[in-house]
Structures are given as structure tokens and as C-alpha cells.
Amino acid sequence: MNKKQSVFKNIINTGIPFVIMISLGIVIILSFLLSATPFKTLRYFFFGSFQNLYYFGNMLNSAIPLVFGGLGISIAMTSDNFNLGGEGQVYSGAFTTTIVAVALAPLGIFGGIIALLAGTLLAGIIGGLSGYFKMKWSTSELITSFLLSNAIVLIVNYLITGPFLDPETNLLATRKVPEVMRLQKILPPSSLSTGAIYAVIAVFLVYMFMYKTRTGYELRVCGANPRFAVYGGLDVKKNMVLPMFISGAFYGLGGGLAIYGTFFSCMKEFHVGLGWNGLAVALIARFKPKAVIPAAIFFAWIGSGAKIAMQRCDVTLEIASIVQAVVFFLITCEVFQRNYFKKKEELACK
């Protein structure tokens, strides 16, 4: 068997094509149920993103924060940590980046970098806090990260509409970041920015970190077999905080870059869906950094398709979240994975 064939087989064996087919099947059923003009809706949903450069670029642009979120979650999940706080982490990271950038406007690009780091650090600390609770008192990081994130979203909402509201616009948003800090557009008229390049670099760096460094190896061991990690003398406790910190930091970085590249000011609740989509991307990429980019583009395509269908037809954006839910339901099912049957056979033989 040549290599190309085996790659193809591997993809089939993960069961992901089935999951994608089923979720797209759900879209078709939904548009027949919900829409008065199902064929038009489906055409916009599936092909709307490719009909011109503007939609296409915007779709790719919306994949950028998903790549960052997906990378962070991949690191957390390979070390067996659930981070459900993505929503709050993206939002607080983006908010901190914006207000620090506005405050450091005289420093130019240098100030922009500091602002981005500040946002990343804050979001990382928020994520790391849940890891710390888990390490210290074995509190479920799943529940604490979610609760913390929900509280933070509300507090940031207050800060945006209260003390940091831009008085010059009618939008519920902060002041805009200075021109020098904004990322360049690479595919006008769409808003695709140089953030895409950073996303690709980030994928490469995370791949190197996970598979070529000692810490990455330790994280993978802790996730695959915690008991072995303990006997192997690894610092299991450190490996609860660090991955949670990294995943929060990536969410924050993604949020910050979305501000520099797309939004320029932190609008109230602009983050909705970015956190869950990051998790969905990581799941469909099976926590492999290399697969994060195609997975992010898949979800960006679903999201932008739903948006275009909403603008042109009589369905709402939330169809995308139903597709997402179906993916969440099916993606971890062992039944779809070819190895599942093999494993069963092996067990039966024994």
C-alpha cells in the first residue's frame, strides 16, 4: 500500500467523514423543515462562501480565532484537561488587549505587542486558575472553568457598557485601537488579515512543542496514562496548571488578534460562539495540531454559510449551532471509528 492510500484510510478510520456527512445531512433536513425556499437556502448555505472574494476572505478570516482556540484546547485535551471556559477567555483577552492598546497608543507597534501579551496573559491566568484549583483541591476543572467564564463574560459586559464605553459612537463598544496596531489586509475587499500568517506559524510552533520538546512529551504522557506518568516520576501537578494556562492564553491571543485584524474595538458580546467553536475544532481535529487548520476552516465555512443564508433567506444563524451540536454528539462515538470493531474482535479472540 502506498502512503497516499494509507493517509486516506486513516482519515476514514477516524470516522470523521461520517460525522461530517451526518451533520451536513441535518442541515439539509433542517432547511426543508424551516425554510419556505429550501433549495435557495441550501445553495447559499453550502456555496455562499465561495460566490465572491469578499465572502471567501471573510470566511477564512473567521477561521483565525478558531485556529488559536482549537490549538489551545488540543493541548489541554491531550493532557486530559477540559477547558470549558473558552467564551470568557476569548472575551476577556480581547477586551484587555483593546483597552491596553488604547492606553498605550503613544508607543505605537511596541505598545500593541504589549497589549496583546497582556490580553494573552490574563486569559491564560483565568484558564490556569481552574487548573490550579484542580491541582490544589481536585476540584473538577470542567465545572470551575465554565462558571468562571460565565461570570467573567458578565463582568466584561459591564466594563464595556460602563467605564470603557466609547462615547463617540452609538455602538456598545470600547474605543478603537490605534491605526498602527491594526493588521494589514491581504485579500481586499474582505477583512482577511495577516493574522492568518500568525495562525499558520502558531500551528507549527504548537506542533514542535507537543512532539519535539520534553514538556510536550510529558503533557502527552500525563494525558494518555496518568498512572504511568506518576510512576515515571513526572510532575503530574504541574501538568494540570500548564495546559490549562496555555489553552486560556491561546484563546486570549485569538481574541486579541481578532480585534487587531477584524473588529478594531471590543464590541459587547462579539465573542459569542468563538469559545465553543474552538472546542469543536479541537475535537474534529482529534487534538492533532496539523489537522486544526482544515477543521477551523470547516467550522468557519458552516458559520459563514449560515450567516449568508440568514441574510438572503428566512433562516437564522443558529442553524450553525445545531450543526455544531450534532458534531459534538457524534465526534467522540467509538462506534464510528473503524478501530472500534477491530478492538472488539481482538477482545473476542482473547
Next chain:
Amino acid sequence: MQIIYSAISISVPLLLAATGGLFCELSGSLNIALEGLLLIGAFTSVVAAHFVGNVFLGVLIGMSCAMLLSYIQAIITFKMKANMFIAGLAANLLASGLCTVLSFKFFNNKGVVVFNDVQKLKVLNFPIPGQTIFTYIALLLLVVSYFVLYKTPFGIHLRCCGKNETALVSLGLKPDFYRVTAYIISGATCALGGALLTLNLGSFVPNISNGKGWMALVIIFLGNKNPWGLLAASLVFGLADSFSNFAQGALNVPADFILAIPYIFTLIAMLVFSIIVKKKKEFK
């Protein structure tokens, strides 16, 4: 006194959701979809009551919808061997997505939907002032679930399923059956809790469950996985909530902070609980 009465009515949906969640927890599987089940129950019961014209039937339809959702979730988790937490998240996402999509389809509105034709719940002032019938249903359900869990073979098998699955298998019983049943029960009780939320208001507000499902999860831990513990823990949460409502009026705190208080309180409760458990373990 007023604060205590309102605390009781606030804690009823929490208690209902936690009672269902307790079945799941004792059967050895944490159901993190309580939030979504509350939401779908809230939406479907009020919508069904609107279309059918009968509150009782509406609640029944709402219960069946939530039971269906939790059944799907259970089948995917246990029969198709999915990750329990991811499938639970999926149920939450599906519930919030479906509510918005359906509300847009039926009422052309993604925001607050007011149902003037749905009869408001009667307030019974006896024996506890300011309560609806749901308070007594919740208490009754709690007593019933105590008996079911501790005094019937079904309940004993269900708890055995959580403590020692192999023992159950060696009795020739199927652990999956008990887990799936526990999920369906949690769907039914969550729908009741959700129905109370919407029927009390006579309208559906997006995200009306507002973290109550997650609070119910923490209540299960705080209540030491025991029906009477649940009652005490949910009353504590109800008290905290009614105090924060009181504070909003008295201290003029921004609304977003008031909304954040339940989450922060739940987080602190969770932390305190795990610290106590940890200290107890060290003591032993």
C-alpha cells in the same frame, strides 16, 4: 420573612433539576446537560401550552421533549460509546440552538416571547405563602426519589451501578439500562423545573435557565449526593439568590454584576466543598 419565601420559590427549579441529576450521579455518570434540559423543558412547555391551550398538557409535552433529548444523549453516550462530557455539552448546545431556531420559526422573534393566552400559575398561600403547585411537586418528587433510590430493588441496582459496575454485571443485569433510565428521569424533572420558570413569567426569555443547571450540579455535590442534602443545599442557593436580588434594590449595583453573582457564588461553593473533602481525606 419575605426573603425566605422568595428563596424557597427560587430554589424549586434548582431542586427539581438536582433531583434528576442525583439519579444520574448515583448511577455513576455525571449529567452536565441539566442546563440544556431545563432550557428545552422551559421552551417546549410554554410553547406547547400556547398551542394546545392547556397548561397541564403543555407541561406533559415539555416533559416528553426533554426526556427525548436526554434519551438521545444517553443512547449516544452509552450505546454508541461517546465521551460523556462532550455529549453533555452537545445536548446543551442543541437545546440553546433549537430554542432560538424554533422561536424564530414560530414567532419570528429571537428575543423575549410573551404568551398572554397561557394561564399564569396560581399562587397558593397555604401552607407556605407565595408558592406555586410546583413547590409541592418538587418536595413530593424528592420524597418519592428517596424511596425509589433507597427502598426499591431498582434504586439499589441503580446505586450499585455507580459504586461497583462489575457486581451488577455478575448479577446478570445491564448497567446501561439503569444509566439510560436515570438520564430519562433527569430529563423529566429538569423539564418540570424549566416549565416553572417560563409558566411563572408567562413568557420565554432567551437563556432563561441562566446557569441553573450548573448550579444544580454543584448542589448535588454540596448535598453530599443525598436527597435531604439536596434540599438543604438548594435552599442555601435560593437564599443567596434572593439576597442578591435584595441587594440590587437596596445598593444599586449594576445589573451585570447581579447576574454574575450566582456564578461566583456557585464557584465559591464548589471550591469550599472540594477543600472540605480534601481536608477530610487528609484527616483520615
